[in-house]
Amino acid sequence: MLRLDALSKPSLLLRYHLPEDKGSGPILEGSPLGLDVLTTEPAHDLAPCQAPFVQDVGVRLVRPA
Numbered sequence: 001m002l003r004l005d006a007l008s009k010p011s012l013l014l015r016y017h018l019p020e021d022k023g024s025g026p027i028l029e030g031s032p033l034g035l036d037v038l039t040t041e042p043a044h045d046l047a048p049c050q051a052p053f054v055q056d057v058g059v060r061l062v063r064p065a
Contacts, residue, residue, distance in 0.1 A: 013037075039061065040062055
């Protein structure tokens with residue numbers, strides 16, 4: 001386990017992108033991926049994080065310690 005202040009800035013969290021209306025479901029070979037950017041900056045530029053295999057890119061704000 002790492003403290004959040006020990007992570008790189010920004011940090012990237014790759015995850016499976018599940019439909020919000022279902023909240024869960026089976027993970028299959030074709031399940032889409034999502035990417036969360038962990039950052040202290042609300043206006044972080046997400047353009048470099050876009051990729052053809054990522055369906056959703058979002059920001060998760062981390063409060064500085």
